[in-house]
Amino acid sequence: MLHGLPRKIRTAFMLQALLAGLAVLLGGYLVLLVVKFGLVNALLKQEAAHYWELYQASPVQPPPNTSNVRGYLLEAGQSPLSLPPALRGLAPGFHEVGDADELVLVDEKPAGRLYLVFLRSQAQHLAFWFGVVPVLLVLLAVYGASWLTYHVSHRVVSPVTWLARRVSQWDPLYPDASELAPERLPADVQGEVRQLAGALHTMAGRIGDHVARERNFTRDASHELRTPLTVIRMASDMALGAQELSPGLQRSLQRIQRAGRDMEALIDALLILAREANIEPQAEWVEVADVVRYEAANARGSLAGRPVELEVHVAAASPLRVPPQVLHVVVGNLLRNACNHTDSGRVDAYVEADRVVVRDTGIGMSPEALARIFEPFFRVEPERRQGHGLGMPIVHRLCERFGWRIELESEPGHGTTVTVRFARDAGQPDRGVDDVASP
Structure with missing residues (x-):
């Protein structure tokens, strides 16, 4: 107050x-x-x-x-x-x-x-x-x-009250500290209060500069990263249209196309995270089962040569209003993590009306690792070459951004289960039950 x-x-x-x-x-x-x-x-x-x-x-x-x-x-x-x-x-x-x-x-x-x-x-x-x-x-x-004594105390406290009133009127996203400039401070603002006002003025200026730099970086980075990705996708499309391609070359070009689409989705998701919280991203109705199937097909490419089965189980239709690229990034990271840390056994993805569950029979995690899984650059087994420890932190931030709840259960040597519970919109369409199981 x-x-x-x-x-x-x-x-x-x-x-x-x-x-x-x-x-x-x-x-x-x-x-x-x-x-x-x-x-x-x-x-x-x-x-x-x-x-x-x-x-x-x-x-x-x-x-x-x-x-x-x-x-x-x-x-x-x-x-x-x-x-x-x-x-x-x-x-x-x-x-x-x-x-x-x-x-x-x-x-x-x-x-x-x-x-x-x-x-x-x-x-x-x-x-x-x-x-x-x-x-x-x-x-x-x-x-x-x-x-x-009260009169004297009131005079002593009045500069603090003035400073608190001015700071409380700041916009947290765009703090305007012009009134705290040294030349604009009232004459009775002296001593420690004047030092505090100067520190807040400097800090607000630095925050404003930081926000401007971040906004400019996200805008420029999105433009600069999309340009080479567009070139890669166009070149791979043209290459796939060529005659007499060997099956191995076709598979490689298709993987390049999928990787390009995944990179574009990741860029879009990172830009959403970089935007201000009060700016809603563009969303549309997406069938979660379709996204899970697509990402499962991409993840199967990393299982080549390993005795691991990946299956998708759809218990109910699950329409969700969300930017599609965000759901692709979340589901894709969870499936790739499960595949990368499972040397043999199974990876199962379950689609229910209000959640997606990814369960594997991989290496699992200790309670200490489970507590740090959302820390940037943390890896359960640093000696494994897959990943850089950024996938789960990005998934966690996206879930927080859209009000979803992510839950993890794991035991060393017995696999990991990750559950993402969606926050539903009141106006979701009524859809029937889809197929019960789909490989």
């Missing part, structure tokens, strides 16, 4: 101010208790001690009667009816009476009991000056400090 950092800072300061306010209120409440049970109690005890000293000097000394304290003396043997009703049942000690508005100290001596009442108005006055006023002052100080 663009404003996540300022919001977090604001929330932190509000929480800090709230907790500080609660702490101050608790402290104020404790101050009120101290005023009531500490300060007033101590004052009344001093007042009582002073009175008894005067009483010993002159028994006719009247109880204290000032603007703060009212005193009542109940001499030994006298009836408590002479006292105010609220004081008659009080035992010696410190008491709150009158709904906790009056504080009373009852001090007992052999001569009698002295009742000292701290007046309500004075208790409230002390509570206000020693409790409420300090609490308000501390609260104002806490909130003022919090506001000032």
Whole structure:
């Protein structure tokens, strides 16, 4: 979120101010208790001690009667009816009476009991000056400090917020970092934020240059690679049209034609991978079984001289809307890998309604090799001359590009099973079941 950092800072300061306010209120409440049970109690005890000293000097000394304290003396043997009703049942000690508005100290001596009442108005006055006023002052100080700190923090964070807002508005495919040019940065963007803006400006420029180079390379490479392939195909077509060709030469020319078509399909697939993800390639309805049969016929050429049987089994019609060259590259790589790593036994390709399964009885793979099979240039047996370790990474990238799921099961010495599950379009045509098995 663009404003996540300022919001977090604001929330932190509000929480800090709230907790500080609660702490101050608790402290104020404790101050009120101290005023009531500490300060007033101590004052009344001093007042009582002073009175008894005067009483010993002159028994006719009247109880204290000032603007703060009212005193009542109940001499030994006298009836408590002479006292105010609220004081008659009080035992010696410190008491709150009158709904906790009056504080009373009852001090007992052999001569009698002295009742000292701290007046309500004075208790409230002390509570206000020693409790409420300090609490308000501390609260104002806490909130003022919090506001000032938040204001300073907001000014410090505002350049980061500005930078995050600008970066979030970039197009990931074509990042425009012109606003982060040093001469266009706001004056308050300084220090580490200015260094970060400069680094992002440089990085975005390099990304833009890289995207442009990749786009130009894919366009130029497709043109330059298609030109010699077209020449090869035309020359092989003309050669096949010649009279009196030997069977071996005809097979060689046909293999050249198939290899040229495979190379064109691979170039198209690589160009699709190089395009941006939001640009959909041209697609058409393709029968998966036809593609599997075609690629199986090509793969049989690599089995010459080896006791390996390659068969295609079609359980159901499987129309798929996809660029045909992509499906050719995926199926062709899987079949060629299976044939190249099977010295004897079988390679079977199964076509079902939503998947293609290629199973072989070849050398298989260990769990370590299975985990690395999609890494570029990784080869299960480097000593084998076939392949360069790029087929499976290309297959994996194409499957990801079109939302297909590729699954592998393998065990050393017991072969490998590769399953490609297709992501279906809602508008696929309704087709009947095709042939059950086809060599």
